[in-house]
Amino acid sequence: MAVDTFAVEPAVQALLVDLGVTPAHVLRRAGLPQDLFSRAPVRLSADRYFALWRALEEETGDPELPLAIGRALSPEVFDPPLFAALCSPDLRTAAHRVAAYKKLIGPISLRVDETADRVRLVYRWPAALEPPPLLVVTELVFWVVLARTATRASVRPLRVTTPEPPQDTGPYRDFLGAAVERGPLPAVTFSVSDAQRPFLTADQRMWDFFQPELRRRLSELEAGASAADRVRAALLEQLPAGSAAMETVARTLAVSTRTLQRRLRSEGTTFQAVLNDTREALARHYLTHSGLTVREISFLLGYEDPNSFYRAFHAWTGRTPAQATAEVT
Template sequence: MGTGSDYCITPGLGLLLHDAGISLRNVLVRAGLPHDLIARGPVRLPSDDYFGLWQGIEEEAADPLLPIRLGNAFSVQAFDPLIFAASCSRNFEIAAERVALFKKLVGPMRLVVQCSDGETTLEFEWPPGITPPTSLAITELVFVVALIRAATRVHVQPIRAAVTSTHCFEPEFHDYFGISLESGSVHSITIATADAKRPFLTVNEGMWATFEPQLRTRLADLTRDSITSDRVRATLLELLPAGDSSIGTVARTMAMSPRSMQRQLRSEGTTFQELLGAIREQLARHYLGRADLTTSDVAFLLGYEDPRSFLRAFSARSGETPGEFRRRTSVVSGIATQSNVR
């Protein structure tokens, strides 16, 4: 069981590392953690194991610009409930308040949001006696910038960014943030209020209404074990790229019988087919955002034997074809880019 002093690891970490070109399996080996850790669904690690995991990421990446590398792989369609809920907000100001409220679900740190004099400042506070790796602290700041840029499609530049380190930072960090990182008493980042109020093009209040009760339930009970639906989602994320998403294979991977798994899912108000459809749609949106993948490639990665089946399923769930989705998101991105140039 986890506690409020543990750090939560979600299946989205595997996807993030994959997109950043970092081997999750090698990271887990370096950290001395079980190779199937992510497949178990959201898990909570004590601080020593969590920082060991981060050290494994640093060693595997062997890249002094690791935070930027992860920031470039960031996606608002990430399968992290907190990031997904933040991206559903109307603007960054609201997103920051929501993340601050539920940050405890990620780990024993606090996110303090302060709004004054045309500025919105986020301060990251770790528990006394815990000093996070500098690259981890910078990654937190990078993700803030990546979120607001991805959600607004505007290259927002923070006013200030500080970490509790006297480390001499590479010039590429200045290029990414648009400002120099400062040394401060707390890890913090400040955004102009005008930018914090920019509309999120990813706003989805209906999705937030769906996620909020789940987040509040998790916040109220950090000690409960991962629910079956979470484990099914994580297992599907592992199995789909291999082309096997059958209920039998998922159940065997989870060491359950298909009947027991379906009974547990019904008690949680969902079904295997509903979870499979939702995961496929979320992954589809992520993959369709990559120009190097054809529609047939995406269909294969999602476990469809026939691309036409993928076309029908995606259209039924989203109301548009994969091609229409790509053109629409490409147009939105192009408009934002032209706006930035002006």
Template sequence: MTVYSLAPGWPRLLSALGLDPQAVLRQAGLPADLLRSPGARIGAEDFFALWEAAETLYPGPDLAVALASAVSADHFDAAVFAGLASRDLAQAAERIAVYKRLIYPVTLDVRTDAGLRIALRPRTPFTPPTVLERFELLFWVAFARLATGARIRPVRITVPDPPDDQTAVADFLDGGVLTHGPPAVVFSPSDMRQPFDTAVHSDMWAHLEIDLRRRLRTLEQSATWTDRTHAALLTCLPAGRRTLADVAHHLATTPRTLQRRLEAENTSFQKVLAETRERLARAYLRRTPLSNTEIAFLIGYGELTSFHRALRQWTGQTPRGLRPA
């Protein structure tokens, strides 16, 4: 899906880290009441912008380390708490990977053939902010320590862009540092199988599993055809597929049926296409160094002038005006 729930503890966590939640929202260009809205849901682009804003305003040396250091059972979403009901870290990673999409626009690829390797893979056309990647990987170290009661240290953590100053990271990892590579954390076979001190009775897991599966079904069933069309376009547009027929095929329906379902939701394929292109254009301009020509191609425009004209119609600005200063 393309929208994600914000945990209700965000304001409290931001404040505990010395951040003003309202200032973070302003920096991210998000509504001032977003964090006060029960069950608030935002798209992946806005979710990433929230993390980037928090990092920009954070007064300390490393927000990812600060967040990982603050990990406790009190702050967990049910999907993560389910991990504490596991036998060991390997089982916890496999369980959490199934339900991760309830709370994050990131997929976990879990392998247990030679120790435990947890890799991050985005579910949108955009790479997560580096601070989010670092936290996601450091989180697993904090989680393993919390669950086992042992000072577990990973075999290695790789990220595409390691920070220059890793003093805070080294303190957290007991001398370890982040090295260059695809975003992933690796634990030894012995740490992977170390029993959890916090493992709970199987009845508790059964209860959690029922609730989490219900939430997944609700998420899937509540998706409108507008949401599904937008999600399909995120995949189709970069591949050069932008027609009603292309998207209908991707959604395993017919063009006529898709158009009828969109009309029932008071919209149209062309309107969803334009909205998706605008969202992609804003995100590419704000979050990537891609050239205007490359962005035009990725959102389905064969000519740069057509992209410029559409962008001015959507935003009243040129590409230069939407790029960060």
């Protein structure tokens, strides 16, 4: 099973109807089969999945569509990983569970950063993918809706950031209780007290029911991924934390470094080659889309010294980071 595909659950049709949208019209706009929602769960390529979201935006013409989706969300339209989150004892636990199984939905990683006073949920998309801003904002709105639905409290995030905020952020501030700010990565931050607020929907028995099936589906998904794909996915999560070590990646993938090297060799590549390719793709993305400084980018790529990033980027492309940025400005 390809790792650059997105799951589409049949329940999406119910969500569209709740939004007052005719599913057939959205599918037609997106160039997708009219019987898509009547099939068993299917997976779409990134291009076709993003086309579905863009078609939904065009069909409604609503710049506040993420908020409309947030208001329409209910357990009936949650797919299994998200419904399992609703069964969690609190938001912090739900975030860790979704982070573990997010790849069942699509090539998205979710990192949970915790400090003594806050819990931050950070999204990362593969550098080769440019998701519609609508989809990114909807992901962030979801967490606020989940927290409020499960606690029956007016939970407000401390901060919400995304690379491309909505043009009119006022309605989002009113709904979320926090401004949607421009930032290098999509992220939503909650206070520890809200992250640990008990979910009234907590159900350990339901989680025990869901977990084996989620593990099975995750195993099937990973079985279809190449070793290089799995290394790349692990690096996307670990590089921003400053780790580019093969030992760390091997530990994440639950294999020895020797086994990992052997599997990569069998695919005609090496760990260093995958690391370089991943860093180059991320560097190009950051330089052309994020507005980050070279120092910030070097840190996100796992370099301790910006000069090392300069040298590496020149070796990859024959240009300096400044020259690459100038070409798109």
